[in-house]
Amino acid sequence: MLSAHGLSIEVGGRVTLEDATFAVRAGDKVGLVGRNGAGKTSLLRALGGELQPAAGSVRVQGALGWLAQEPRSHYGDFAASGLEHVLSGRGLDEQAQRLEKLRLAMEEDPSPRAIHRFSRAEEQFSSAGGYAAEAEARKLVAGLGLDGDRLDLPVRVLSGGERRRLELARILFAGSDVLLLDEPTNHLDGDAKTWLVGFLRSYRGALLVVSHDIEMLDSSITRVLHLDEGAMVEYKGTFSQYREARAADEERQAKLASRQAAEIKRLSTLAESMRHQSAKRARVAKVLDKRVSKLQAAAVTPAVRRERRYNVSFPPPPHCGRVVLEVVGLAKAYGPALVFEDVGFAVERGQRLLVMGLNGAGKTSLLRILAGLSEPTQGSWRAGVGVSVGYYAQEHEGIQPGQSVIGHLRKERAATETELRGLLGMFGLVGDTAFQDAGTLSGGEKTKLALAQLVAGRHNCLLLDEPTNNLDPPSREGVGRALSEWPGAMVVVSHDTSFVAELAPDRVLTMPEGAEDAWDDDALELVSLA
DSSP, X not given: OEEEEEEEEEETTEEEEEEEEEEEOTTOEEEEEOOTTSSHHHHHHHHTTSSOOSEEEEEEOSOEEEEOSSGGGGOOOTTSBXXXXXXXXXXXXXXXXXXXXXXXXXXXOOOHHHHHHHHHHXXXXXHTTHHHHHHHHHHHXXXXXXXXXXXXXXXXXXOHHHHHHHHHHHHHHTTOSEEEEESTTTTOOHHHHHHHHHHHHHOOSEEEEEOSOHHHHHHHOSEEEEEETBEEEEEESOHHHHHHHHHHHHHHHHHHHHHHHHXXXXXXXXXXXXXXXXXXXXXXXXXXXXXXXXXXXXXXXXXXXXXXXXXXXXXXXXXXXXXXXXXXXXXXXXXXXXXXXXXXXXXXXXXXXXXXXXXXXXXXXXXXXXXXXXXXXXXXXXXXXXXXXXXXXXXXXXXXXXXXXXXXXXXXXXXXXXHHHHHHHHTTOOGGGGGSBGGGSOHHHHHXXXXXXXXXXXXXXXXXXXXXXXXXXXHHHHHHHHHHHOOSEEEEEOXXXXXXXXXXXXEEXXXXXXXXXXXXXXXXXXXXXX
């Protein structure tokens, strides 16, 4: 069970939760919802023990499994294999490593002593459920859409999407009593989402999940905690039922606020009309003033509708030559693991190229090479005349903790503070958020900051690696609309079918084969699978 009492959370000098008390018991399946920046991720960090709350207490009974939105710090030993990482969920990874070392030692020296040491270690591993656990781990990973042979590779050579699936598999494999999942469907294809929904339905522990995946929320949860403006409100039922109840609450609150405002105005006007008349009427006016003060103190504030339309726009791209990018015979390997080879293509001014492929096919590796952040193993590429390349990284490597939000934009463009704050405001990063440590932003806010950096950079070629991950629906729509209208060149990786449909790519590059083809409606059906 998970419980919080009088919990208050402060991030970057801003209170995101104040005096909240709630519990998630065994069998509860709770969705934590709210706009980007409302404090959902910060709450999960406090519940997971990574963030110290400003006040209140958190109690967890049983083992806790926590999938962070950006789990890079939770991967442990990057040199370990994917299988070892999953097994570490139950502490079996070290036993497996020791067993493998003893096996190799026995092959080199098949002495009775070496055989005995291996046999004892194997017996211990087997008694702890090691062999059965390996089969279970592989089944979990397969359900999440990760090929079994990728489990034998070091974690460091896996793609961001593969690492994300691997970390989710480790947490589910651990068999925790309490699960905190922050955007668990990021990087999952349709089949993997279906598998995860089935797993969560049958899960008997306490579940608290943050997600913008409405289908998953409707299928998996039975209760909602709504977080906004530091306040938490609980609703029973699915996500769709929550939305209906929330809309009804907001309507009632708005009507009540309107009636209260009308009564305050009526009494204030009446008091003002009496104030300068007879002494008796002046005394009545004072009584009315007290009634007005009491009404004002008890007045409700109408709910602010945050689900607004974002007016995002990208500036016209600077002029450049006809050929924007030219790639010849490109290959990438991490040690002995070859990711792709002999990939070649060209992108012309204004063209949109969608890069598709399963997790681990080299999509992110390709974009990092084109962004100049990684060297190819073979082949070459070049940018055309007058080309300025902007790169959106799915794991936000360009956002540096310890630097302010507005400071990130100053690195991209020399402009006044007013201009930069206006740009941030276009992405919903308003008020004191501009001066907040960028490392304390939520995943959705980091996505918005990274996109704002692209706008500030005034590029004519964008490399976009899952640019809509972590965005709430209004933000996703605004970004999709802005990019669909932008006339510059783009190389895009995305599993978001709605975003890709609006973007309307010209061509498709399928990795790792490097096969290139024209875009058509049939290809859209493959987007969520690749």
